[in-house]
Amino acid sequence: MAVEYKDYYKILGVDRKADDKTIKSAYRKLARKYHPDVAKGKDKGDRFREINEAYEVLSDPEKRRRYDTLGPDWQRHATGQPGTPGAGYTYTTQDAGDLGDFSEFFRTMFGDLGARMRSRGGSATGGTDPEDLFGGLRGGFGGTRARAGREDVQASVDITLEEAYQGARKTFVLETDEPCSVCHGAGNVNGKPCTACGGGGWQRGRRQLDVKIPAGVRTGQRVRVSGEGAGQAGARGDLYLTVTVAPHPRFERKGDDLRLSLPVTAPEAGLGATIEVPTLRGRVSMKVRPGTSSGRTFRLPGYGMPRLKGGGHGDQLVTVNIVMPSELTAEERELYERLKTLRQDNPRAYLG
Numbered sequence: 001m002a003v004e005y006k007d008y009y010k011i012l013g014v015d016r017k018a019d020d021k022t023i024k025s026a027y028r029k030l031a032r033k034y035h036p037d038v039a040k041g042k043d044k045g046d047r048f049r050e051i052n053e054a055y056e057v058l059s060d061p062e063k064r065r066r067y068d069t070l071g072p073d074w075q076r077h078a079t080g081q082p083g084t085p086g087a088g089y090t091y092t093t094q095d096a097g098d099l100g101d102f103s104e105f106f107r108t109m110f111g112d113l114g115a116r117m118r119s120r121g122g123s124a125t126g127g128t129d130p131e132d133l134f135g136g137l138r139g140g141f142g143g144t145r146a147r148a149g150r151e152d153v154q155a156s157v158d159i160t161l162e163e164a165y166q167g168a169r170k171t172f173v174l175e176t177d178e179p180c181s182v183c184h185g186a187g188n189v190n191g192k193p194c195t196a197c198g199g200g201g202w203q204r205g206r207r208q209l210d211v212k213i214p215a216g217v218r219t220g221q222r223v224r225v226s227g228e229g230a231g232q233a234g235a236r237g238d239l240y241l242t243v244t245v246a247p248h249p250r251f252e253r254k255g256d257d258l259r260l261s262l263p264v265t266a267p268e269a270g271l272g273a274t275i276e277v278p279t280l281r282g283r284v285s286m287k288v289r290p291g292t293s294s295g296r297t298f299r300l301p302g303y304g305m306p307r308l309k310g311g312g313h314g315d316q317l318v319t320v321n322i323v324m325p326s327e328l329t330a331e332e333r334e335l336y337e338r339l340k341t342l343r344q345d346n347p348r349a350y351l352g
Helices: 008-012 020-034 044-058 061-073 104-119 161-166 266-271 330-342
Strands: 153-159 168-179 202-213 222-225 239-245 252-254 257-265 273-279 282-288 297-300 316-323
Touching (some): 020 044, 202 239, 257 273, 266 316, 282 297
Parallel strands (some): 257 316
Antiparallel strands (some): 273 282
16 A cells, blocks of 8 residues: 655645644644644644654754655655655664654654654754653653743844944843743643633733943844743743944944045135044044045045954044035135136036
């Protein structure tokens, strides 16, 4: 009798291109729904075993790669027939060993991987043990509870350019799903649904965190805070903070360099001057050379942003912008008229 092919993607209700996070989320929802101590109906045990088998394959990169390579035509490889896309794979159920409640299809395709999994101390269910989700509930696969569901958490943090320059400590409140403090994620107490979490095993928790933001961080970069994700205290995932650096009214950031437009008067540009320039370290003096044109850029080495790697700082690039008074006094107009007669060259002559 031919062994029936199992569509694990269909079982979990996910697309064939689904990422690990999507697969895990789908598994957790279905495992909660169909756990034998929760679901009703005579086929609840079979459905639960099928869900766990699908997750065992799709959560394991090597098993998933083999499963996707062979596809529905997998039996040609199971008998060792050459000339097909997955001809490098040949499987039989021989010596598959005790693989718990996995199906004949799983035993045939993954028997060798199951044996190797046992040899490294894993359980037949692999990946996330169902008891990770349900604690003291019984009726699923065997095995001991390893830990409560440990989840990485994504959050965002907004900082100013000054904070990105100096580094900062940010205090904020993080809300995550945490295992229930009464039933510890089991969903029941002494065989009865937990009244604190309504039998779900999880509650919305709030924690105040004090996080160090490193100097030099850029928009879009992530700061990892170990052990501050979701899960039980002492067994949590990690928190990943995505940083957004707010635009600055004066400085523009380009990599580790800072750009600044500096207004100067026509006399300062023409005669040269020493001008106070704002930087994130404070004001510094910069010399504007005589005859400086509008748009010319000067470099202040080391006055840019701290480099996250390699140490040191970028530079500050100062672009001169010659500004004119909106209205001229009679005396100023007279001086400009005199200057006009002294300078007869046409700056637009090169345009032809």
